[in-house]
Amino acid sequence: MQHTLVLVKPDGVARGLTGRILARIEAKGYVIEDLRLVHPERALLEEHYAEHQGKPFFEPLVEFMLSGPSVAVRLSGDRVIEGFRSLAGTTDPTTAAPGTIRGDLGRDWGLPVQQNLVHGSDSEESSARELALWFG
Numbered sequence: 618m619q620h621t622l623v624l625v626k627p628d629g630v631a632r633g634l635t636g637r638i639l640a641r642i643e644a645k646g647y648v649i650e651d652l653r654l655v656h657p658e659r660a661l662l663e664e665h666y667a668e669h670q671g672k673p674f675f676e677p678l679v680e681f682m683l684s685g686p687s688v689a690v691r692l693s694g695d696r697v698i699e700g701f702r703s704l705a706g707t708t709d710p711t712t713a714a715p716g717t718i719r720g721d722l723g724r725d726w727g728l729p730v731q732q733n734l735v736h737g738s739d740s741e742e743s744s745a746r747e748l749a750l751w752f753g
């Protein structure tokens with residue numbers, strides 16, 4: 618059994634998609650073990666996205682994540698780390714496959730790619746680090 622951190626990002630919360638996104642996660646059989654609405658501080662986001670520091674999209678990404686609350690979810694399930702990322706779809710909603718959260722619900726209106734509705738940890742190491750950050 619694995620755990621992962623899922624975030625419904627500010628665009629997903631603002632668009633009222635939290636319930637639909639969580640329903641898809643639950644339908645897949647993953648278990649929501651903890652859930653909270655978080656207004657993150659810059660320090661939390663800079664740590665969360667530490668691997669992207671120095672990249673051109675880092676600052677716009679942090680600013681976007683500061684633009685509104687996110688819903689943080691501690692999720693468990695068999696191979697949930699890889700499985701949730703598959704359910705989320707590829708990073709850019711414009712080309713994410715139909716049937717995925719980003720492919721079905723992500724907007725294709727020339728929005729910056731950081732507005733891709735959800736985040737999922739990419740490894741066991743990341744999930745442990747990120748769950749500690751968002752849930753303490």
Ligand code: CMP
Pocket residue numbers: 669674678708729730731732733735736737
């Ligand atoms: P995620 O994969 O959850 O975590 C890293 C985030 O960085 C990614 O989602 C996007 O939101 C963002 N991101 C990745 N690549 C780019 C890019 N080229 N331009 C802007 N944002 C990006």
